[in-house]
Amino acid sequence: MSELFDAVDALIASRSPLPPPAERKRLRQAHGLTLDEVAAALQVRRATVSGWEAGKTEPRPPERDAYARMLKQLAQLYPAVAPVPPEDTAIPETPAVPAAPAPSAAEPAQARTAPTGPAAKPANTALRPVAPAAVPRPAVSTRPTSRRPAAKRAAPASAPAGGADPRFENGPLAVVDVADGQVLAYCVGGLVLDVAAKSLPALVEWTLREGRFGQPKLSGPGKDADPLIVLTGAACEHYGLPVTLTQQERLAGRLPEGHKVIKQLTRANWQLTKRGFGPWARIYRPAQGSERACVQLCIPSWDALDTRHWADAGQLPPADLARLLGTYAARVMTPRGSTAVTGLELMTALHPPTRASEPDATGKRHSEHNPGSLGKDPVDCAPCEAPDGHPLLADLPRFHQRTPAEVLVEEAYDWARPLTDAECLRPHLVGIDVNMAFAAGANGLNVGLGAPTHVKSPVFDPKLPGSWLVDLSHVDLSRVKLAKQWTDLDGELLPSPFTPKGERPQGPAWYATPTVAYAVELGYDVRPVEAYVRHDNGRYLDAWYNRLRDAYLATMADLGVYADMPPAEFLAAMDGYRQRDPQLAIVVSAIKATVKGGIGKLRERPRGEGWKPGQPWRALARPTWRPDIRAAVISRTRINMHRKIVRHAAFTGQYPVAILSDCAVYASDGPSPLDFLPYRDGKPLPGGFKLGLNPGLVKHEGTQSVLWGEGVREQFNAPELNLARYIKDGTVTDQDTGE
Structure with missing residues (x-):
């Protein structure tokens, strides 16, 4: 009889009830389990569990009974929540399909099946596999x-x-x-x-x-x-x-x-x-x-x-x-194409170049310029804003190297320095990364909308977007103004805010408005020699920033990371967030790439096309080919980083050892950003680095040991190798270092 009982038990187990495939995935993710963890517990391959959740395959005994047991327990912990419908009203699974237009005699009617059933809110995912x-x-x-x-x-x-x-x-x-x-x-x-x-x-x-x-x-x-x-x-x-x-x-x-x-x-x-x-x-x-x-x-x-x-x-x-x-x-x-193309197209979609006019005397409407947009026709940049090979520079000698006094160079940071003796005694190097840094740099930024106006010996106006030829070599970072008070710093441990490599300027050079405004903020006089300013200006990128910020925050919320989390809770939520739903993590990456790529497209260079220096290329015909706007965004992003670095140094005496674009690396006594970022009663240093999800706040990029940092610099004989480039996983290759 025992053999019969065993056979009956096996038969029952072979038909253990399972929820629908999508519900299986919801329950797993609700408990924070990864595919690998479930696969290990059931002693099957990861792809096998993925197939069960996609409805491509079904589990067989003996795994089926164990899998059903797990899902049953999870369902008790995380029941599907169905909204209570109003009286006499059915809530469809998805928004009801609108009624199709009445078919014409030449167009037969279309049969369409509307979804039915209650809606259940998923736990941590916005993407569901179809079976x-x-x-x-x-x-x-x-x-x-x-x-x-x-x-x-x-x-x-x-x-x-x-x-x-x-x-x-x-x-x-x-x-x-x-x-x-x-x-x-x-x-x-x-x-x-x-x-x-x-x-x-x-x-x-x-x-x-x-x-x-x-x-x-x-x-x-x-x-x-x-x-x-x-x-x-x-x-x-x-x-x-x-x-x-x-x-x-x-x-x-x-x-x-x-x-x-x-x-x-x-x-x-x-x-x-x-x-x-x-x-x-x-x-x-x-x-x-x-x-x-x-x-x-x-x-x-x-x-x-x-x-x-x-x-x-x-x-x-x-x-x-x-x-x-x-x-x-x-x-x-x-x-509309790559993430870069889409980022640029989003700017135009939010600020179309034209609009319909008010009716004229005959009642007709006409196309007219849409205020706040870049218009439908391209405008020439200033000569200093033109990249090498631009038609404006056709008269330059073929191998002429333009000096800082001839060309505007506003780029992101790529700076590093040797560690001090005190820093070498600390055990950790901790990287912090600014969230959506270039989006934050675009937020609220006043940019030019029209063509530039050339001005000789102008008075600097921080509210006027443009490019300024000015000597900032006199700005001394060892003594700067913070909150209207002069503050002493170790200027040798700080990068210059005026150059991408962090070196101090040697004479007059071209800068975008945010860079010159920061020199004034630090307490120094500026006297521009000349400028190309744009009197027609506005906050063109605000709507673009808002949409991308909202997209980023909403998608991260789906992954269990929220904008209002306390610092320690935020760091914990960020740990492994990509594994909670790899597909949603791809959406996050694409949103970030849309920001960076869209800004980069504002100064798109020739790509093949049989182009020769001095000749126009296809991108120049776009109203959105605006190197001045790109320069302003990058300038403000770099200045935002430097402002936080200076305030952090003034308050803590700690200086970065490397900066790469939106990532800064500090020597620390502990492995967490909370080990060196100052917080008092849960509040960060005003104007300094703040942990959080919003654009402009920072997250943990990675931690390595000081011994690792000194070791790779010695290995490649590069005492100023930029450790921010490798802080995330510590991997350095010969190709990275140019060896």
Whole structure:
């Protein structure tokens, strides 16, 4: 009988009840467990647990019973919370799909399945994997048919599932994949559509006429975002595109003009932008009045999603990729290209160059300049703001090296110094990193909107954006003004705030307004020789900063890190936050890259294009090619860092040993930032470094030993090797040091 009982027990265990795949992941993350921890406990591979959570596979005995036991206990600790609906009102799983417009006689009605069931708020994630195996596969129709996974799940707040605008009811984008010969479009919110298009031109038509993709404009005078279609490798094969580009095509950044798919588009009267058919291709027809006909393509297998910023996003299953990109689109904007391109496009989307005028005498409206924008026409920069090779410098001798008195050099810090004897006796080197440093530098910054005006012997005005030729070599960091009081410092242990390498200026040089204003703040007179100022100015980047800040804070909150945490709690929450949801962590990285890349794009240099020095390049035709704005942001970011360093030194007597952009390294008696950052009654030094999540506050970058720092400097015979570059994980290579 015991054998029969054992057989019955095994049979019961083989059918141990399990929650839906998405709920399995929610419960694990609610308890802060990683995939590796669960896999180790159940003695299976990490990929096996991932498959169970994605619904791709199901556990078998004996692991199934143990897995079910774990999930049951977690469900008791973290029950799904369903909102209480008002009387006689049902709360759908996702926002209700707006009613479609009445079909015309030439357009058959579209069958659409609306989601049902209560919504449950997830614990720490905004991204949910779809279980493709649970999606039924009805026959392909000529109209898009919505399909939901059989296991209902909540749509997290940060995973948009289509807005109230019926034009964009299916969200901003879709990832198109092919499985078993069937073309499917994976949308945000778990929606899956059948795609009947058999060619790329037909896919473009389907997207515009039936897909209902897009995103409402971000500003009143702006334009709605065009739909984004992401093609997987299987979709590329299906539509006659190569899965990967050849070396020659990668260098060119596009397919050759004679490719058969490009010919198909041409025959169908579709056009490509001047960049051609590359990883981010824009396919359009000229606008008819206010009606746009444009689709953006993204091809991850062509390296559209740079792994430096998007990690392995391009390798994700289609549903997961749709959610990841959908979260980014909802919080930043629909991607328009690389994160740098998107960062620049976001500026324009928030401040469109033109707007509709008031009606004239005939009642007609006209396009006019939108106040606060950069306008629709590019403006020339000042000669000192022009990078080498710019047409303004065409008359310079070919190998002329421009001096600081000829060129504006506002760049981020790359400075280091040898440790003092006292610092060598401390055991630790601790790095702190400024959150979203360049975004914080853009916040509230007054920048030029129009062309510069050249002025001789001007009186410096800290409120007037521009570039100033002035001698700051007399500024002595051993004695500076802080809070209107002169303070003595060890100037030899501080970098100069006026140069990226931290060396003291030797004479007149060009500086952006924030740099010169800081010299005045430190208590020194300034007498500019000349300047290029911009009387038409404003806080152009404020809306850009606000949107990216909100995107960053919201995504970090999904990962369990909040803006109002006390210092110790913040450090604990930041420890390992990326492992709580690797996909959300990718969104965080992409948001940060959007900030840095957008600022960098303001002074985009020529990229191939057969360019020769002295000739214009493509980026110069953009109103957003503004090296003066880039210089102002970087100047203010560097000055913000120096101001905190000086206040910290005056209060504690501690000086940084290395600075790289937004990271500063200090010698410390303990391994934590709290071991050297001054806090009194939980409050930081006013004007100094403060631990926290908001842009401009700092987080822990990494800790290494002083012996490590001195060892690598000795190993590479580089007494001033910048340790801030390696403080995160301590890895230094010959390539890093130039050996």
